[in-house]
Amino acid sequence: MIWPWRRRRREAELDEEIKGHLAMAARDHEARGESPDEAQFAARREFGNATLVKEVTRGSWGALWLDRLGQDLRLALRSLRRTPTFTLTVVLMLGLGMGAAAAMYGILDRLLLRAPDQVRDPGGLFSPYITHPSHFGSDVTRGRMQWREFRLLADGIGPATAAYTEPSGRTTSYGPEQVRAETVETSVGYFRVLGVQPLLGRFFLPEDSTPTAPPVAVIGYGFWQRQLGGSPNVLGKTLSQVRVTYTIVGVAPRGFSGPAPERVDVWLPAEKAAATAFGSGWRDNNFSWQMIARAAPGRTAAQAVAEGLLSLRNAPEDHGVGGKYTAVTARSIVPGRAAAGSGTSISLSYVVAGAAVLLALIAIANVAGLLLLRALRRRRETAMRLVLGMSRGRLLWSIALESAALALLAGGVATLMAAGGGELLRGLLLRADWAVPVVDLRVALVTIGVSLALGLLAGLVPGWLAGRPETIAALKAGARTEGLGRVRGRGVLLVAQGALSVVLLAGMALYVRSFERARAFDFGPDVDHVIIADLQEWNPDQQKPVLPAVYEQVEDRVAALHGVTAVSAASSAPLWGEGFVALRAQDVDSLPPARGAFSGPYIVEATRSYFAATGLEVVRGRLFTDQGPGGPREAVVSEEMARVLWPGVNPLGKCLYLGRGATDCTPVVGVVRDMRWQLRDGTPSMTYYIPLARAVSSIGGASLIVRCDAPRALLPMIRAIVASVAGVGSPSAVRTLRDVVDPQFRTLRQGLTLFAMFAGLAVLVAMLGVYSVVAFSVTQRGHEFGIRVALGARAPNLVRLVLGQTLAYAAAGLLLGLVLALLGGRYVAPLLYQTSPRDPLALCVAALALVLAAIVASIIPARAAARADPRQALQAE
């Protein structure tokens, strides 16, 4: 190629060259005695049309190059059009693999490498991490701290500091509706430090944290849109959490979720909300606060955190963190630059990205295999071209062009797939409301670029392999038959595909096992056969007890429904409502500290049928008698409660004292099975039950617990009854217990779905690969098969021959894949549920699935082999 600026110089040079030619010719003529004029004229005549000469010469500089490129490109496109199935397969396969990888790249890019959306000057923002010796000697560095530590650090670092908690799903009510809203508690400076502007209303002000200030809340854009219909007059409305009512004062802009990518529905000022989440000792009793800060003008982050360390060290006491603080470091809030621990959605994203890369690799291996087959199939043509004098470079060039055309098509498809799939994956992976699509221009360009590079690689390597002298020699020798092993590349690609598919299949199988185990988790109550209903609008402002008459009426009507086996009224529903009253227990000085998030002790005031309705059986003693307000005081405790309060002692007959300063003994008469609120945590809660008729608490939200065979079918009828009798019309007031616990299965279900998706695609792609290779081999060996038949081989022998070959590759892939799966297992292990990443059953199933897929993929070509015609083979001889 001649660039324009170089061209001008060459034009001048050509002029000069021709001028020189003419001058020399003229001199020769003069030397023969002609006059200068005559000589000039003769030289010109001899030279001919100088303009034309220049024109033709210029033509040889670069136009040829362009011409040839155009020609080659046309040739490449024509040859792609000639084989539409091949072209389509390659484009779709590569598009699929690259698309999946690109979508995950887009998500990880956003999650790990970019600053959070809507945050001003993210580079100036940092998170302080505290280092100190742990109780066990070695140093710990943590980004989570006590509120007390946050205050001390803030004193040193300066005013641009804020603390916040991770989002946690809290039961939130607004009007008659009740939902779980992802809630974050923050210090009031949070929005100011992040530098974000409200979409509506205002953010927190310093005065919002004073004891007398009314509680306020800021809601997220997604929550506003989904739950409040995007109503513009949402400001001033209220929402309630754990008996505190907050006035909505602002709406955050679209896409804003604080420094973390996960969705936030509600932000509450720590001073108002933390006490309900962590108890009155919230400033010291938990390490839930993360911090963001900006250095004061003129100071670096390092200087700022050094001041922070001083402030921490000068604090009078260390509140049991183990030792003196040794360091405070500033880390980027962008996770990829912070090297800090990350949430489940990020670790799941890593694993899924791994799966996407595997799928892309399989697709690429497959495409390379297909291109190799194509190159082999064309060997005669290639050899002919080489014999006719085409240079090897030119041949590779034409292959490269063809591959590039294919790769660009695939890149386009990949970008489209990534754009669609990216949103799908994001929805599956994250609870996030992003304002921008996963696949933007940058991701699209990277996708197309990588596709192009890979396409060229996948085309050129086979092209080179197929054009090697030995293959050409084979052609010249007139060889017709050839085993699969002749060109190593194909075998290697098949084995690689098999291995990668096994890894994905194993991942899927592990998730299936996890999911199975999680489904079998015993929450305590029979979650598949219980419906719970709130008989009271959950509005703390106007809390009035549910009238016994309403209870009875609802109870009677529900009990009359077909399929209902037990109905109970209770102060709170299992796994849904938590009730506390001041509690003292006989022989116990103070209650031991809580072991888990939902460890109680919870009070449940219920009718006797509660246990029949929930399926919580008595394991010791008996149930309370429930004889109305005049009946005896009696309590039933959970196994965990008995175990914690009176370890190794018979709990029956022990006294509970309910209510602040109570002295009346409520004897324990029985022990019932445990209730476990959380799948992951798995610890049972301490729960005790007393007759509803002798209720001691003023717990609102009286509930109805219904046991039935088919909860889903009964749901609408019970909703109608609750609406007409109790006047509670919100659909969220009546729900199955399965729906209550279902969100806990979310990450497992995500993992399962994603792995099933990727493994399914991978197997499909790998099967196509096996099919094409085996089918090709069978056609190549048609001659050999014919001769075998002529020598007495029968169809089953030939089928066995073909399948045997496939199985040999499958076995090799299998072994390699299992090794890879075992090595990669530790990355998924934390996401699985009570399943070892080396679970033998899961690995066996994955192996079996691969073998099966390989057999299915080679059945059609094997049958073709079985039909080999001996006459054809012999005639060809």
Add this chain to the structure above:
Amino acid sequence: MASKDRPLSRIELLQGTLDLIILQTLRWGPRHGYGITQLIRAGSKDALQVDTGSLYPALHRLERRKFIAAAWQTSENNQRVRIYRLTDRGRKQLAAERSRWSQISEAIAGLMKPLPESEP
């Protein structure tokens, strides 16, 4: 391009042979374009006369394929001239072309032999 006013004795060059001839000519040392035409003419006893319209494109093409290399020199008359010389690649190419040429000419010579009497 054959035209009427050209002497009949002039031979139209076979496609591709010009390259061979240029390379062969440059084997005796670097030459400029005009020098090459003169040498070919003299070498073929005036039978071959190279058309400048073919020569310069051929030179530039050969240069592009790196069979020959060009450099500017100042002649004794203070005239800047472009001198071409054979590269190693060109030497190899020349050897290949020569053997091809001898094959072709042998083949053609074979074809031109008077046919033997046909046997029954």
